[in-house]
Amino acid sequence: MSKSKRIAIIGSGPAGLMAATQLVLSPHLSLLEIHLFEKRSGFGRKLLIAGSSGLNISHEHSIKDFSDHYEGWTPEFWRNTLTAFGPKEWISFIESQLGMETFLGTSQRYFVKEMKASTLLKKWTQFLEEKGVIFHSQSALSEFTKKDETISLTFNHDESTTQEFDRVALFLGGGSWENEEPKWVELFKSKKINLIPFEPSNVGYEVAWNEKFLKEAEGKPLKKVILETSKGKKMGELVITQYGIEGTPVYFCGMKGQAFLDLKPDLTEEQILIKLNQTKENLSPMRRVKHLLGLSEAAEALLFHHTTNEIKTDLHKLITTIKKFPITLTQPRPLLEAISSKGGLDLKEVSSVFELKKFTGIFCGGEMLDWDAPTGGFLIQACVSQGAAVARSILTSF
Ligand SMILES: Cc1cc2nc3c(=O)[nH]c(=O)nc-3n(C[C@H](O)[C@H](O)[C@H](O)COP(=O)(O)OP(=O)(O)OC[C@H]3O[C@@H](n4cnc5c(N)ncnc54)[C@H](O)[C@@H]3O)c2cc1C
Incomplete structure (x- = not known):
C-alpha cells in the first residue's frame, strides 16, 4: 500500500x-x-x-x-x-x-x-x-x-x-x-x-397450554429435558411461558408441528418402573411419580394437567408418557422476540x-x-x- x-x-x-x-x-x-x-x-x-x-x-x-x-x-x-x-x-x-x-x-x-x-x-x-x-x-x-x-x-x-x-x-x-x-x-x-x-430463528414457540397448568407452571423451568422435533433433539432447560416455551432446546430444534418431551432423560422406562416400585405404600401412579421420581414442579404439573385420566391411573402408560410427552408447537414467536x-x-x-x-x-x-x-x-x-x-x-x- x-x-x-x-x-x-x-x-x-x-x-x-x-x-x-x-x-x-x-x-x-x-x-x-x-x-x-x-x-x-x-x-x-x-x-x-x-x-x-x-x-x-x-x-x-x-x-x-x-x-x-x-x-x-x-x-x-x-x-x-x-x-x-x-x-x-x-x-x-x-x-x-x-x-x-x-x-x-x-x-x-x-x-x-x-x-x-x-x-x-x-x-x-x-x-x-x-x-x-x-x-x-x-x-x-x-x-x-x-x-x-x-x-x-x-x-x-x-x-x-x-x-x-x-x-x-x-x-x-x-x-x-x-x-x-x-x-x-x-x-x-x-x-x-x-x-x-x-x-x-432461535426463538420460542407457541403451545396451547390450558389455564390450570399455566396457573401452576408459568415462569417455571422444565429442568434437564429433551425436546425432539422433526429437526432434531436437544437436552436442556425449557421455561413455560403464557404462550408456550422458551429455552435452548427449542431454539436449537424448534419446528412447527408435533414434538415430544423426554421429562426424565437420565432413566430408561425400565429404570423408572423400578424406581416407582420402590415403595410398599399403596400409592396412585401420579403419587408415585411425585414422591419417587424427582421431576421438576413444571414437569409434574404438565403430567397432571395435560394428560388424560386413563394415563394418570395406569403406571405403564404414565411412564411411556414421561419418556415421550407429546406437545404441538403451533408457531414460532415473532422476529421482534427472536435471538437471530x-x-x-x-x-x-x-x-x-x-x-x-x-x-x-x-x-x-x-x-x-x-x-x-x-x-x-x-x-x-x-x-x-x-x-x-x-x-x-x-x-x-x-
Ligand atoms: C436477546 C438476544 C440474545 C442473544 N444472545 C446471544 C448469545 O448468547 N450468544 C451469541 O453468540 N449471540 C447472541 N445473540 C445474537 C448476537 O447478538 C447477534 O448475532 C450479533 O449481535 C450480530 O452481530 P452483527 O454485528 O452482525 O449485527 P448487530 O449486532 O445487529 O449490529 C448491527 C448494527 O448496525 C447498525 N445499523 C443498521 N443499519 C444501519 C444503517 N443504515 N446505518 C448505520 N448503522 C446501521 C445497527 O444499529 C446495529 O448497531 C443474541 C441476540 C439477542 C437479540
Missing part, C-alpha cells in the same frame, strides 16, 4: 467492531483512516441485549464440529473462515488486548467472566478509539454510490453528509429484536441486490471474500447475510470471524 486509504465501517455490532479491530492491528495502520458509523446514539446495542442474560461469546469445539453448526455457506467455507479467525483468536483478543477474563462453562460455552457485555463493549470501543478509529453515532447510512474506484456514502438522507471512501464494509445486522424491518433492506432492493425475507434471524442478503450476491458482486469495494458480513446457527456462542463467533475476514479482504484488495 503506497498512499493512505479511507475506510468506512457501517454498524457497531460485533462484526463491525471486529473488522475495525483487524484493520487497526494491521501493519498498514499508519496508512489507514478508519471511520465507524452507527445509526443509533449508542454503539453495539444488540451485543448489550445479548449480554443481559450472561455474555456467551463462543463455544468449545474442533473447527470441524464448529463449522457443522452453521447453515448457509458450505462447511468448507465455514471451516476456512473459522480457521483464519476462530474461537481461539477471539478469546485471545478479549483476554490479551482488552484485559478481560473469560471462562469455559460446563455447557462448553465461553463466557466473559464479568458476565457483562457493557464492560466488554466499553473496553473494545476505547481500544479502537485509542488506535485512531473515528466513531460517528446517529449516522444512518441512507445511500451508497460508486464512481470509478470511489464509493460515496450519504447518511440520514442528508446530502451534506456525503463522504468519499476507498473501501466500505457493511455490518448492518439482521431482522431480529427489531420493531420494524431494517431500513437497509429498502436501500439494497433499490440497488437490485437480492434479499431473502427475514424469518425468526434467517434471511437477509442472499449469499449469491457476495463473492468468496464477502465483496458485493454488483459493487466491488463494498464488503458485507455478520447477521445481515442469509446464514444461520444455533445459540451457544455460534452467532457472535460467526459475526467476529466474518468481520475479521472482511478486514483481511479489504487489506488484500489494495
Whole structure:
C-alpha cells in the first residue's frame, strides 16, 4: 500500500467492531483512516441485549464440529473462515488486548467472566478509539454510490453528509429484536441486490397450554429435558411461558408441528418402573411419580394437567408418557422476540471474500447475510470471524 486509504465501517455490532479491530492491528495502520458509523446514539446495542442474560461469546469445539453448526455457506467455507479467525483468536483478543477474563462453562460455552457485555463493549470501543478509529453515532447510512474506484456514502438522507471512501464494509445486522424491518433492506432492493425475507430463528414457540397448568407452571423451568422435533433433539432447560416455551432446546430444534418431551432423560422406562416400585405404600401412579421420581414442579404439573385420566391411573402408560410427552408447537414467536434471524442478503450476491458482486469495494458480513446457527456462542463467533475476514479482504484488495 503506497498512499493512505479511507475506510468506512457501517454498524457497531460485533462484526463491525471486529473488522475495525483487524484493520487497526494491521501493519498498514499508519496508512489507514478508519471511520465507524452507527445509526443509533449508542454503539453495539444488540451485543448489550445479548449480554443481559450472561455474555456467551463462543463455544468449545474442533473447527470441524464448529463449522457443522452453521447453515448457509458450505462447511468448507465455514471451516476456512473459522480457521483464519476462530474461537481461539477471539478469546485471545478479549483476554490479551482488552484485559478481560473469560471462562469455559460446563455447557462448553465461553463466557466473559464479568458476565457483562457493557464492560466488554466499553473496553473494545476505547481500544479502537485509542488506535485512531473515528466513531460517528446517529449516522444512518441512507445511500451508497460508486464512481470509478470511489464509493460515496450519504447518511440520514442528508446530502451534506456525503463522504468519499476507498473501501466500505457493511455490518448492518439482521431482522431480529427489531420493531420494524431494517431500513437497509429498502436501500439494497433499490440497488437490485437480492434479499431473502427475514424469518425468526432461535426463538420460542407457541403451545396451547390450558389455564390450570399455566396457573401452576408459568415462569417455571422444565429442568434437564429433551425436546425432539422433526429437526432434531436437544437436552436442556425449557421455561413455560403464557404462550408456550422458551429455552435452548427449542431454539436449537424448534419446528412447527408435533414434538415430544423426554421429562426424565437420565432413566430408561425400565429404570423408572423400578424406581416407582420402590415403595410398599399403596400409592396412585401420579403419587408415585411425585414422591419417587424427582421431576421438576413444571414437569409434574404438565403430567397432571395435560394428560388424560386413563394415563394418570395406569403406571405403564404414565411412564411411556414421561419418556415421550407429546406437545404441538403451533408457531414460532415473532422476529421482534427472536435471538437471530434467517434471511437477509442472499449469499449469491457476495463473492468468496464477502465483496458485493454488483459493487466491488463494498464488503458485507455478520447477521445481515442469509446464514444461520444455533445459540451457544455460534452467532457472535460467526459475526467476529466474518468481520475479521472482511478486514483481511479489504487489506488484500489494495
Ligand atoms: C436477546 C438476544 C440474545 C442473544 N444472545 C446471544 C448469545 O448468547 N450468544 C451469541 O453468540 N449471540 C447472541 N445473540 C445474537 C448476537 O447478538 C447477534 O448475532 C450479533 O449481535 C450480530 O452481530 P452483527 O454485528 O452482525 O449485527 P448487530 O449486532 O445487529 O449490529 C448491527 C448494527 O448496525 C447498525 N445499523 C443498521 N443499519 C444501519 C444503517 N443504515 N446505518 C448505520 N448503522 C446501521 C445497527 O444499529 C446495529 O448497531 C443474541 C441476540 C439477542 C437479540
